[in-house]
Ligand code: HEC
Ligand code: HEC
């Protein structure tokens with residue numbers, strides 16, 4: 001680790017101790033003097049005035065100057081500590097912390113998201129603070145970091161974990177009934193382990209990073225929309241008409257075709273697209289192509305089957321909905337599927353069966369039918385794809 005790096009703990013603790021010790025010395029000193037004077041000059045001991053002094057210039061200078069110097073030193077020390085807290089080291093790794101009622105999620109530069117804040121030991125982390133709804137507070141006591149997360153305002157905090165371990169991360173602003181559930185951890189792990197963690201997982205983060213690095217995403221989307229080139233979403237296993245040497249043929253995309261599309265795109269040109277993709281032969285290594293193709297493959301796998309449990313955690317559903325039958329801010333998921341639910345719709349109360357369509361609609365448009373006895377506070381999740389909603393419905397149905 002950089003020996004010049006001042007950690008947030010080092011920026012806060014000495015100031016705290018400095019002020020603490022000064023206060024303690026003053027408290028004890030003043031109390032002791034007071035007690036001594038009360039006893040020593042008690043009327044029973046000294047019935048007559050003992051001194052005629054009506055002032056002492058030097059004493060007054062000292063007891064004005066000394067506290068002034070102490071207070072200014074506290075200010076100076078505190079101010080420079082504060083500056084270190086706001087001055088993020090240049091090589092800090094960016095992570096976005098998104099706060100919402102009532103959960104945290106962390107997004108890394110490669111697009112990977114996690115409900116826990118994984119960080120490499122010894123590396124400064126710059127956390128961009130984003131709130132989706134109300135005022136929250138980003139608070140990691142172990143690193144002496146506490147910063148408000150204000151909707152619509154850019155804010156940040158930074159810290160560095162100097163030792164591996166698991167540290168509590170809280171919300172420090174009361175943000176509604178589920179406030180106490182906004183608790184997660186910072187998982188500080190060795191850098192090597194961290195880079196493995198960052199690149200692994202169904203999201204194929206390493207592949208995505210390469211697509212960014214080579215500018216592929218300027219012409220190709222990952223969400224299904226057509227840009228200059230066809231979308232790379234679901235490209236693995238897709239049937240496509242390509243033009244090879246002027247003749248059309250139908251292919252199913254697999255490894256050799258994808259490899260060739262990257263190295264020598266003009267060999268087979270997807271029908272309906274101009275042959276403008278640059279050839280990457282010589283620029284991109286074989287290993288990198290393998291990672292990209294793996295990404296397409298895992299993307300195809302994950303696209304065809306999003307993980308409902310993972311989604312429920314990431315989207316914060318479980319902050320409001322329990323799985324064990326206890327009533328939370330929202331109704332429990334346990335036994336919900338197939339049960340009879342009384343809902344309020346357009347001011348009219350009626351009882352419906354919680355079938356797939358009902359569950360889907362409850363997720364898509366929470367305000368349309370509000371379960372009796374609950375507040376209409378469930379947020380909407382416009383970013384959810386249809387297959388993700390379906391996965392959430394399956395997840396709910398799995399909790400009988
Ligand atoms: C300047 C825009 C541009 C860039 C940059 C670009 N592509 Fe393309 N790509 C296209 C176009 C246009 C097509 C369709 C025509 C064709 O097949 O050549 C295409 C086709 C493809 C195909 C075949 C898709 C299919 O449906 O059969 C793959 C795979 C592909 N690109 C991958 C990549 C990768 C990986 C990168 C980055 C290393 C990349 N492209 C960079 C424009 C681009
Ligand atoms: C901020 C808390 C909150 C979050 C987050 C939340 N919900 Fe809800 N949800 C509620 C409340 C409150 C209700 C009951 C009132 C209503 O129907 O709108 C509810 C109702 C529901 C219902 C209907 C339940 C029933 O008994 O009929 C379903 C299904 C549901 N939510 C699914 C989800 C899913 C899936 C997610 C995550 C994508 C989610 N909720 C996130 C608070 C929340």
Ligand SMILES: [Cu+2]
Nearest residue numbers: 136171175182
């Ligand atoms: Cu909060």
